[in-house]
Amino acid sequence: MKPVEIKDGIYWIGSVDWNRRNFHGYSVSHHGTTYNNFLIKDEKVVLIDTVAEEFWGNLQCNLAHALDEGQKIDYFVINHLEPDHAGCLALAVEKYQPEKIYTSPMGQKAMQAHFHYEDWPVEVVPTGSEISLGSRTLQFIETRMLHWPDAMLTYCPEDKIAFTNDAFGQNWATSERFADEVDRSRLEELMAAYYANIVLPYSPVVIKTLAAIGEMNLEIDMICPDHGLLFRGEEDCKWVFDKYIEFAEQKPKNKAVIVYDTMWHSTEKMALAVASGLADEGVSVRVMCMKNNHHSEVMTEVFDSAAVIMGSPTHNNGILPLMADMITYMKGLRPQNKIGSAIGSFGWSGECVKVLTKSLEDMGMEMVDPVKVKHVPTHDTMKQCYEQGKSIAAAIKEKLA
């Protein structure tokens, strides 16, 4: 795909990774992703971010298309050092020999630790710094922990454009470049999945950072994240900012997720009975077996749910390994404002429900009493699970009131 001129003299020169399914080794991206990076042609020519190393050929090709005959790149701006954006940095420094490489204070540390460079022309640009390109200015705002310490936002006031790196991204490989060219509900879904699996633990930082940006009164009519679609026009820019505030506030919906694993289907039967109790009380329910769902898919559903019910049989005095994986993953993402409960079958020692309950309590969830069943559920214990679903539904109603 050729470079796209997104504003006069500003080009998208990114790469579309149609086949990416494993994103960063911990989440799935069913629709691929893009690595967006940009070129600004002014009196000084600037490359903003690079792409994943495997797209180095593509980046060189895009630069050859976008640069004028004999034109050199004067500056690099590196907003984030994670390898999906800085993967070509060493190769690009060697090939294009920039006069300066601008990055945040933490970016400089990360750059040194990643590339062990000796003589790169790195210049640190803390929040408030700016550089002139000739007719344009670039201003820098550190966005620490969104989602790495080195992250920064680059803003060009003359063009009202913000290069936001990972913030506002979505994993979606498309031939379209702008959010107004694609289906909005899918865009929102993929933005939420990205937020739930990458940005969620930093939600307090999102709120603080967006408030600080709001106080700066920056005029923004284009937002360019480094993954997925770009946002143009004041209305879409406001939409994406508002969406992030909504995501960061983590207000739960009338929805519950039952996530479980099962050996001989007893815990599964219990899960289905709990689901019936919830659904019969008007709660939207997702039933997700860890054998059929990736932990990142479960997390996307947990993100806007009011309740999380975890189920596992007792296995070797603990829980099944896929549930341990889910707990570790979910705990790291620090979901807020949830009701929790546990279910599980057992043969003799029966620790499952205790282990699950402790994990959910450790995540700060308000707990509803668990249900534990010996070997195979009976009509009575299935009824107990159904009633547990109803109790969770009542707790959700109270929470949302």
Ligand code: FEO
């Ligand atoms: Fe898209 Fe934090 O890398």
